[in-house]
Amino acid sequence: MTRPPARVLADATLDVPSVPAGSRRALLLNPPVYDAQYWARWSQPAGLLRLGRMMRDRGYDVRLLDAMETDARGYVPKSRRKVGGVPQVVRRDDMAKPIYHFGLGWDAIRARLTALFPEAPDEVWITSVMTYWWESTRDAVALCRELFPHATVLVGGIYPTVAPAHAAAKLGADVVFTGELHAASDCWPDFSLYERAPSYAIVTTSRGCPWDCHYCAARTLNGGSNKVRARDPDDVLAEIREKYDKYGVRRFGFYEDNALVSRGHLQEVLERIIESGMKLDLYAPEGFETRFLTTDLLKVMKRAGFDRIHLPFEALKFETTLGWNRRHASTASFEAAFEAAVEAGFKPRSEDINAFVLFGLPDDSLADILDGVLYVHHKVGSIVPMLFTPVPGTHIYREHEQYLLREPKRDPDGGQRLWDLQDLNGKFLPFLEYNRRRYPELRASDYLQLEALMSVLNNGKVLWRAADLCDDALASRGFRTAVGEIRPPKQRRTVA
């Protein structure tokens, strides 16, 4: 039986009523992930945990199943994903990536849900993050339908927000919720939903970003608004204090659209942390807008508990960043932020300072990327490779939707097929064929080589210090002499 498409609801049209205590049961489910790789750090379902707090406050009996919960060592379970008994492999050109099921297996989830709900829940809320993970959300919906046929199944999160029509048509849910549930936004993530509280917490001090970068979905996620809303620093501090005192959490990650654009706000939060005397390990794995990183702010960050910072370098040439509508980002401002960080006491050529280098975009200039890699290697010492994923709802996605989803693609076995969102995972190099228009010889393995290059440049350390191939040391000069002597062999392939 074909299920009709889900209703697409948003904040204005979805009501989460207050109910008599315990009269309605809700399951919150963070589903497993199908992917070639998964980074378990900083992957907490913070939105779902905020929702849990809100629903409890409104009288719901809320229970959580986080299929991606890490063990004490920080790992999630991992097994090969099989369909019909066949291990899944994604093949692109000369690259093959085995696909894994990360998180609890379906049998374990089934057993846990049955134990968690002797009486079926009235509502099932499923979070879904990456658009290319939608298939595991679909399977989670199907399992919940089977176990709890009378429950209302709602799916929210980034994927349904940026691709609501896709989610409504393909997930089999009753409701696809898009955007932000404002009543839950400022709730503190509810760690009491876990049997064993996580060892880290995600904090969001503000929402919104004035910029509309062409690869970024923040504008869509914020309902098309460029407004920035900052939380009361006292409330942020109280949230951190709760996790610190009640759950023993010491590691906090700031996840923000743009943490620094509300001038002075983050600094105020950090100063409160310093005043509180809490000894924290703070991270901002998504980076900061470099223009606002002053020495004063970085000193405060260091005192508050930031041992390392991530800077969005992304591209060397300003014309490239302008092409991404990032006129606020430039190598000049990156350099100023880097120098401020050094002055504030972050050690260069260690992992104190890290810089993202973006690649895998449409119309990549590989030569410019290599220049950027060497620039970051020389200047900073620690490169964070960022393979680009086209996200629905972004300018780049819209511009290339025809190529991505409507042009048949050739499989390595010779067949042709149309892609769906799961194929747009950055790790599967969705713009490989597109970029062959510029580099006819480009192979999937070349992207892996690029990643390998960044990795070995990072790993070449003597004690803590990353070696530098571009400095004026005798050894570096000898290296450059050796690589400069390589002559093109006959019948060399041309480079665009």
Next chain:
Amino acid sequence: MTGAPTTGSPAGDAETALPAPADRVLLVYPPVYDTRLNWAQWQQPSLLLRLARHLRAAGSDVRLIDAVAHRPRERLRRSRVEILDADGQRVHRWRFGPTAAAIAAELRALAKAGWQPDLVYVECQVTPWWEGVAEVVRLVRQRFPAARVVAVGAYARLAPAHARAHAGVDDLLPGLPARIARLAADLTVYPHVPTHALVSLGADREPEDLVEEVRAKAAKRVHHFAIADHAPASRCRDRFREVLAALRDARLGLNFYALGNIAASDLVDQPDLAELMRAAGYVQICFADDRDQPMTAACDEQIVAAYRVAAERCRAAGFVPRTDALVGGICVGRRGEDLESRARLMTRITGAVGSVIVWPYQPTPAECLRDLPLQLQNGKLFPLRAENGLTYGDYMGLVGLSAILNAKHRDVTFDFLGDGLIPRLFRDSIARSGWEPPSEVKGTMQLPVLVGR
């Protein structure tokens, strides 16, 4: 080679006389004083272990204290001795091994059990490690004042006056008599038999004898072996090949490692050697360095050419290129070297073979400046650097380069000299100094006003 495992003088010395036999003999391998200790699992007192076999056969009661021995997953304990100032760079010098109190406790336990040695042998194969000898001699003297203490190995051979004056030994045994040198190392003196063992072709051992030694050790769960003789493929070519063939035929399923004693040129001279080594069980070849060759452009070309051939033959034999299976070697720290040329050679070697070990040149005490304390004549500190007009930092630059050349992503090193698209673009970027962009491409700190967008 500094810190590289060695069997000492493999052929032995027919003139060397052992001290008179004793009822109870204590063998001590002292803690190591160094800036780092690589391949700690291969650090074995091979002279003492052969002596053990000899002494036991002669009826002596033999005990061993090996301060460097550690279980496979155990980390060897280290404590900082001092921070050196090497041309403005801070260099930590460490003591590797159990605490002096722990060694003293072992000695005390022997004494408490009524076991008093008549004779104590202390092995030291690296002269700058002499402080470990002095330390254990002091401890032995405190507990067993009547015992005679004999230093064995390169320290005794190369710095005899120093050993008598500073280490407090009674006698020196520079090498083993040939009849003992050919004996198999006796690992049963260890309370826990090590997983790694050094074996030796000796001066005239029969291949079957060596295979039997390996077989016997494998039965005691030793699975990793290295033939530790110097340049076996060239100095005793036929016997080495016979041993390899015997190991191949024995099908023991063990792992063999070449730890810097097979030259790339050996594989050029003997086209089937790589295949023979692979069939015998070799899983890793760390090639010998070039310390015996002149540092000239012509010689560098020969070395690179030999590596290319050797790498190709190893690849054909089943050694996976750019992995740990093949590692080049380069000697650094010799008198008169040009570091830029060394770096160039090192890069080219990794282009051929995948990775490289920088072997610091260990000068003999006679080669070194006389006013430099023996422990600072350590090759890892590049004691001839000032003579070469270089600083310790210059050498660390080379070590840093090797760290990048050897760094692995998904178990393989990056081929900077390769023919792929990315290596070529990398080299293009290097050629145009891509890391130094002109200021106009960097943009500004100010937000530009965009017209017509």
